[in-house]
Amino acid sequence: xxxxxxxxxxxxxxxxxxxxDTGNLPNPKTPGEQLLTDCRLIVxxxxxxxxxxxxxxxxxxxAVAIRGGIIHLGDQFDLILRRPExxxxxxVLIHGIGPEALTQGHEIEDALLYLLEWMNGDPILAYHSxxxxxxxxxxxxxxxxxxxxxxxxxxxxxxxxxxPNTKTGGKGLDNWADYFGLEVSERHHAASDALATAELxxxxxxxxxxxxxxxxxxxYDKLHYHRRLQNMHxx
Amino acid sequence: xxxxxxxxDRPQNIRAIMTFLxxxxxxxxxDDSHLAHFAENASIQFYADGDVVLSPDHDVVxxxxxxxxxxxxxxxxxxxxxxxxxTFEISQGECFPLAAMIGERxxxxxxxxxxxxxxxxxxxxxxxxxxxxxxxxxxxxxxGVSSLLDQVNRRIQSNAMASMGSSTSLDTPLERxxxxxxxVCSPDLPVRKAVARMHENNxxxxxxxxxxxxxxxxFTLRDLRTMIAEGTGPLxxxxxxVMTKDPCCLPSHADAFEAAMLMAEHHFAxxxxxxxxxxxxxxxxxxxxxxxxxxxxxNLARTIGTATHLRTLxxxxxxxxxxxxxxxAHGADSGQxxxxxxxxxxxxxxxxxxxxxxxxxxxxxxTWLTFxxxxxxxxxLLTDQDNGILFETPEGMTEDQVREKLxxxxxxxxxxxxxxxxxxxxGNIMASNPKLCLSDREWxxxxxxxxxxxxxxxxxxxxxxxxxxxxxxxxxxxxxxxDKVLARIRKNAxxxxxxxxxxxxxxxxxxxxxxxxxxxxxxNKHSLDLKRQGLAPFVEAVRVFALANGVExxxxxxxxxxxxKKGIFDPKDANAWQEAYxxxxxxxxxxxxxxxxxxxxxxxxxxxxxxNPLDRRILRExxxxxxxxxxxxxxxxxx
Numbered sequence: 118x119x120x121x122x123x124x125x126x127x128x129x130x131x132x133x134x135x136x137x138d139t140g141n142l143p144n145p146k147t148p149g150e151q152l153l154t155d156c157r158l159i160v161x162x163x164x165x166x167x168x169x170x171x172x173x174x175x176x177x178x179x180a181v182a183i184r185g186g187i188i189h190l191g192d193q194f195d196l197i198l199r200r201p202e203x204x205x206x207x208x209v210l211i212h213g214i215g216p217e218a219l220t221q222g223h224e225i226e227d228a229l230l231y232l233l234e235w236m237n238g239d240p241i242l243a244y245h246s247x248x249x250x251x252x253x254x255x256x257x258x259x260x261x262x263x264x265x266x267x268x269x270x271x272x273x274x275x276x277x278x279x280x281p282n283t284k285t286g287g288k289g290l291d292n293w294a295d296y297f298g299l300e301v302s303e304r305h306h307a308a309s310d311a312l313a314t315a316e317l318x319x320x321x322x323x324x325x326x327x328x329x330x331x332x333x334x335x336x337y338d339k340l341h342y343h344r345r346l347q348n349m350h351x352x
Numbered sequence: 353x354x355x356x357x358x359x360x361d362r363p364q365n366i367r368a369i370m371t372f373l374x375x376x377x378x379x380x381x382x383d384d385s386h387l388a389h390f391a392e393n394a395s396i397q398f399y400a401d402g403d404v405v406l407s408p409d410h411d412v413v414x415x416x417x418x419x420x421x422x423x424x425x426x427x428x429x430x431x432x433x434x435x436x437x438x439t440f441e442i443s444q445g446e447c448f449p450l451a452a453m454i455g456e457r458x459x460x461x462x463x464x465x466x467x468x469x470x471x472x473x474x475x476x477x478x479x480x481x482x483x484x485x486x487x488x489x490x491x492x493x494x495x496g497v498s499s500l501l502d503q504v505n506r507r508i509q510s511n512a513m514a515s516m517g518s519s520t521s522l523d524t525p526l527e528r529x530x531x532x533x534x535x536v537c538s539p540d541l542p543v544r545k546a547v548a549r550m551h552e553n554n555x556x557x558x559x560x561x562x563x564x565x566x567x568x569x570x571f572t573l574r575d576l577r578t579m580i581a582e583g584t585g586p587l588x589x590x591x592x593x594v595m596t597k598d599p600c601c602l603p604s605h606a607d608a609f610e611a612a613m614l615m616a617e618h619h620f621a622x623x624x625x626x627x628x629x630x631x632x633x634x635x636x637x638x639x640x641x642x643x644x645x646x647x648x649x650x651n652l653a654r655t656i657g658t659a660t661h662l663r664t665l666x667x668x669x670x671x672x673x674x675x676x677x678x679x680x681a682h683g684a685d686s687g688q689x690x691x692x693x694x695x696x697x698x699x700x701x702x703x704x705x706x707x708x709x710x711x712x713x714x715x716x717x718x719t720w721l722t723f724x725x726x727x728x729x730x731x732x733l734l735t736d737q738d739n740g741i742l743f744e745t746p747e748g749m750t751e752d753q754v755r756e757k758l759x760x761x762x763x764x765x766x767x768x769x770x771x772x773x774x775x776x777x778x779g780n781i782m783a784s785n786p787k788l789c790l791s792d793r794e795w796x797x798x799x800x801x802x803x804x805x806x807x808x809x810x811x812x813x814x815x816x817x818x819x820x821x822x823x824x825x826x827x828x829x830x831x832x833x834x835d836k837v838l839a840r841i842r843k844n845a846x847x848x849x850x851x852x853x854x855x856x857x858x859x860x861x862x863x864x865x866x867x868x869x870x871x872x873x874x875x876n877k878h879s880l881d882l883k884r885q886g887l888a889p890f891v892e893a894v895r896v897f898a899l900a901n902g903v904e905x906x907x908x909x910x911x912x913x914x915x916x917k918k919g920i921f922d923p924k925d926a927n928a929w930q931e932a933y934x935x936x937x938x939x940x941x942x943x944x945x946x947x948x949x950x951x952x953x954x955x956x957x958x959x960x961x962x963x964n965p966l967d968r969r970i971l972r973e974x975x976x977x978x979x980x981x982x983x984x985x986x987x988x989x990x991x
Contacts, residue, residue, distance in 0.1 A: 181365065188396040195363035297468060298421060302368030312365045312396075316470065319398035327400070 137230040143238040145267040148337040153322060156333055158183040159241045160272070160315035161194075162307045163249050164212040166205050170251040174203050176214055176222070178232060179307025181315045182239075186322050188315050194235055195308040197222040212305050226260050233263065240333065244290045244314045246271040270340055272314050272321070278343035279324040293317050366391045369472065372420065376445030377966055378492035386486040393478035396420065399465035406449060406463040413452040413459055415473040419444050422469025426461040437983070441466070441976060446969075450493055453479065526606050526625050526636055534624075534635040536561050539568060539592035546591045547576060557622045557635060560595050565631045567624045569595030574621070601626045604633055611636055615650040617695060619657060656699045662707065662768055665700055669773045672696050673948055676941070686938035687909050694729040697774070698823050701739075704768050705824050714761040716754055718743040720824035723781060727819040728891070728906045732941055736775035737766060738816055740788035742795055742829055751791045758789055781816055792829050799837045803847050811854040815888075818895060819906040834904065841899045848900045852989035855892035860978035861885040882940040883956040886971075889978040890933045893985045897921070908933060921984075929981055932974035939963070939971060 161180040167173035180194040197214055199222035209215055243249040246269045257263040276293050277283070285292040294301055294313050297320060303309040330336055362370075369391035373379035379387060395415075399405055405424060406413065417424075424442040429435075439461060442448050452459040474482075482489045536559045537546050550558050550573070560569040571591055579585065579594055600614055601624040611623050615638055625634040638650045652671050659665050675696070676689055705720060723738040725731050741758055745751050762783035770776045783789055790798060802810050802817065818837075822830040841847060861880050880886065891908050898911040901920050905911055909930050916926035940956060947954050960968055985991065 179364070186397070190365060190369065190394045190396070191392055193363060193365060195365065299470075300372075300421070302371070303364060306364050308364040309368065312368075316396065316398065319396070319470075320400075320468070323398050323400050323403070 137227070137234065139230065139261075142230075142233050142263065142265075143236070145238040145265050146240065148240060148268055148333040151333045152331060153186065153325065153333060153336060154331075155185050157237070157239045158318070159236050159239050160311050160318055161241050161243050161249060161253075162311040162314060163243075163252050164208075164214060164305065164307045165252055166203050166208055168248075170248075170255055173252075174200060175252050175256045176200055176203065176205065176219060177212065177307040178228070179309065179311040180232075180236075181308070181311050183315055183318060183322075186319065186326075188312070188319065193308065193311075194232060196228050196232075198225045198228055199223055200225065212307075229257060229260050229263075233257070233261075236267070238267070240268040240270060242270045242272050242275070242314065242318055244272045244310070244317075246273070268337070270337065272317055274340050274343055274347075275321045275336075276317060278339055279321045279328070290314065290317075362388060369394060372445075373418070376418075377969075378488045379445075381488035382482075382486050386482055386489065389478060389482060390474055393474045394472045395474075397471050397473065399469045399471065401465060401467050401469075403465045403469075404462065405465060405469075405471065406452075406459045406461075408458055408460055408462060410458055412456055413449055414476050416447065416453050416479045417449070417471045417473040418447050420470040420472050423466040424448060424463050424469060424471070425466045427464055428461050439980075443969075443972075447492075454493055526602060526604055526608060526611055534559055534632065536565075536632065537591065539595075540590045542588040543571075543576070543579070543585075543591050543594060544587040546571060547587075556637065558591075559599065559624060559632060559635060560591055561632055567599055567601060567626065567630075567632045568592075569597050570599035570622060570624070571595045572622060599624050601630070602636075603628070612650065613691065613695065615653075617653075619650070619654045621650060653696060653699050656696065657703055659703055660707070662704070662771065665703060665772050668700075673945075677945060686934045686941055689941060690730045690732060690937065693735075694726060694731045697726060697731055697735070700772055701769065701774075702824050704765055704772065708761060708765055708768070712761065712764070714757045716743060716746065716757055718758060718825050719822045719827065719830055720783065721830065722821050722823050723816045724819055726823075727816075727821045728908055729821070730891075730908060730937075732937075732944055735773075737769055737777045738781045739766075739783045740781070740785075741783045741790070742822075742825075742833065743789075743791055744829060745791045745793075751794060754791065755786055755789055759784055759786060762789060792833060795833055796836060799833075799840070803837070803840050803844055811850060814851055814854065815892060815895070818899060821906055838899065838902055838904065842902055848896065849989050849991075851896045851899070852893075852985050853991055855889070855896050856982060856985055856991050858884075858889045858892050860889050860975040860982070862972065862975045862979065878961070879957040879959045881956050882936055882943070882958055886936040886940070886975065886978075887933065889982060890929065890936075893978075893981045894929075896985060896989075925980070925984075928977055932977035935970055935974050939967060 159180055159182055161178070163175050164177040164179075165173050165175050175198065177197045178194060179196075181188055181190070182192040183189075184192070197218050199219065201216065201220040203219060205214065205216065205219065241250075250269045254264075254266075273288060273290075277288075283296065285296045290310065290313060291301075291304070294317065297317065299313055299316050301309055301313040325336060325339070330339055366388060370384065370387045373382075373387050373390060379390075399422075405417070419442055421444060423444075425438050426440040426442070427436050428439045430437050442463075448463060449459045449461075483493060484490070535549055535553050535555050535557075537549060539560050539562070541560075546558050550556070557570055557572040559567050560571065561567050569592060571594065575594060575596065585594060599622070600618060600620055602611055602614065604625050604627060614623060615621065621638040623636045624632055625636055627633050652668065652675055656665060656668050659668065672693065676693065701720070701722070719742040721727075721740040721742055723740065725735065726738060741762060743754055743758065745754055766776065766782045766784045776782065781788060799817075802813070820830070820834070894908050894911050894915070897903075897915050897920055898905075901915065901918055903911050903914040903918070905914060912921060912926045912930050912933075915921040916923045921929075939958070943956075943958050944954050960971065963971065
């Protein structure tokens with residue numbers, strides 16, 4: 118997988134990757150009795166031109182896969198999209214992706230098709246996933262007309278669900294990463310943030326195992342229960 | 353440019369893993385392409401505190417791990433004592449398991465996460481690729497941590513070597529140096545003919561052998577000079593009458609270091625090299641050993657040993673320091689170097705005594721004792737005097753009368769030794785102290801009180817008086833005294849326990865989180881005392897075991913050898929402890945050499961932040977070995 122991505126970048130930077138079976142894209146899986154010890158989870162992070170999903174655009178996609186509770190670095194996704202037309206003045210200082218990188222980025226339709234194939238319909242986890250979900254779904258629909266809903270889970274909920282009452286000093290990715298002493302190699306780099314989020318996910322999955330949560334559905338339910346509790350407290 | 357591009361083309365997470373690996377040995381010496389191969393094939397796994405990572409109950413080990421964050425501890429069950437022991441700790445950047453991975457077998461030690469831990473790991477295929485393609489990686493896997501120790505030693509050597517410009521190693525087996533087919537003759541050959549044979553062959557010595565080619569004597573140009581100068585006989589005297597009988601011999605597998613030490617001790621310039629049947633194989637001369645060196649040990653020892661004035665001795669001290677540089681450069685390890693320093697110190701002390709006896713003989717035979725680090729033969733350049741006198745009271749004299757004669761003499765010797773660089777002992781543990789200039793009977797009483805009425809103050813002195821050696825005068829009185837002392841300690845379980853309790857107070861400078869525990873002294877914050885905090889825990893604990901088990905030698909490394917032989921220490925443990933002890937000593941000596949080069953006053957303090965990561969890691973591991981040794985003390989004496 119990684120070899121393939123490398124080959125693109127080296128030989129066909131921005132070029133078309135070739136044959137995608139657009140009529141036969143993978144169907145998203147629903148959380149059922151799949152065992153956490155052998156299912157595959159996608160942990161994803163997007164860099165965008167801003168926070169408003171109505172007008173801002175995706176410019177970089179980073180993702181790693183967790184299989185059987187293990188992150189396999191050979192199974193990851195790290196691409197900048199080719200969108201030279203976008204205005205990045207507001208956010209260039211955050212993600213460090215400048216106009217030149219966007220010019221040399223990967224051809225967008227090809228990259229998205231490849232992402233769908235690579236994700237293979239597996240559940241997607243992200244930190245504050247509502248943000249990434251909105252942007253990704255909007256982009257998939259606009260570029261490919263793809264509207265099938267993936268299963269999304271929010272790691273920002275997953276952590277307090279398994280580690281309630283933890284004094285992290287805040288709800289952000291940095292708070293939890295600091296709490297567990299994680300080193301984030303390059304904050305606000307999509308792939309690097311995805312890896313940090315995935316490492317937090319490993320910690321949560323380890324805790325899930327000790328609490329007897331064995332299946333994807335169990336994990337999903339735990340998350341929803343936590344959400345409802347939060348909402349009840351709010352009102 | 354091409355490589356820079358390649359670097360940028362690697363995904364961010366791969367680059368990050370490579371950056372992480374590069375900070376740690378052996379990865380720090382590996383090529384980027386190999387590091388990339390590692391990173392691209394790596395998995396990241398999380399273990400919560402207490403989770404089992406590898407177990408002897410698992411199958412054959414199929415993955416090779418590096419701790420990315422956190423710690424892994426090795427646990428082994430001690431059946432004898434029915435408890436679980438932590439046998440090692442693996443921290444950030446360190447790898448496991450080596451032996452099981454190479455041996456394609458299950459691990460023998462339970463590996464358990466200690467705190468929240470992330471590990472990187474690669475599978476067998478990637479491991480095999482790296483193993484076959486990367487030499488530093490292969491070297492590390494095959495020789496484990498000891499290959500890292502080699503790196504440290506190599507660096508110590510190369511630093512010292514910079515001023516030496518030579519590459520011979522003292523570990524070289526003697527046979528490589530030895531002159532094959534040495535010039536030999538039979539015992540009845542006249543001196544004239546023997547000298548002619550030496551002249552023809554342009555050598556400085558001839559070995560006299562019997563009919564079985566076993567060396568019986570040696571005759572050198574120096575002997576010829578003495579013979580002619582003193583007129584001991586005509587040149588047709590059979591050589592056996594003027595040769596030096598029973599020449600010093602070493603087996604061919606002995607190394608250059610042993611030869612140099614033997615020569616320095618006896619002031620010989622030649623040694624016979626023999627095989628297992630004692631037959632002569634070759635001759636090694638001092639010049640063979642040190643032909644490439646500017647400083648030479650034997651010559652220095654001889655110059656010290658024959659100096660006629662105190663000021664010569666004083667000036668020779670700088671040569672001793674230069675020699676230490678040279679020895680480090682030639683691959684002597686710290687154990688060897690402290691012995692060299694001790695040997696040269698012994699020669700100096702002996703010479704000071706001889707010169708004083710010549711000038712002003714107190715007229716009473718005595719044994720000059722040395723205590724503490726010199727007693728243990730573990731002196732470095734930073735040393736003070738710990739000495740005493742043992743005498744046998746002559747008929748018709750009282751002990752106080754003897755002291756009246758010996759004390760002024762001892763005072764002079766102490767002062768002169770101070771001029772030679774042996775700092776006066778602040779605690780007045782010196783031969784000129786009337787309490788330490790005693791007859792054999794008084795010493796015996798002294799030790800009875802010391803052992804039977806042990807007070808906390810006494811115990812402080814145990815590190816001094818229980819490591820004792822004679823360096824001048826007859827040794828028999830001391831041997832007799834030591835026999836009695838050892839027998840008494842062996843019988844006195846309470847004293848042993850108090851000694852053990854005292855040794856246990858000397859905690860290695862590690863916090864429970866395995867960080868360095870710094871001194872809390874004013875002016876030395878953020879530093880470690882390598883002697884008091886690093887070496888003392890080993891020295892003190894080993895002394896307890898040695899005394900309790902009748903080990904007579906005072907040297908810490910030799911004591912450990914003996915304890916392993918007696919089955920008190922597990923040989924593997926003894927080895928690890930010896931290695932750890934030697935490394936702390938090596939780091940201390942290197943610091944001394946650096947201070948000396950900068951003209952600073954010598955201290956035992958270092959700031960671990962000044963060390964490179966490899967040294968820091970090894971120092972930390974060495975301290976942890978001290979903790980293990982103390983655990984053994986704790987269990988043995990139920991402290």
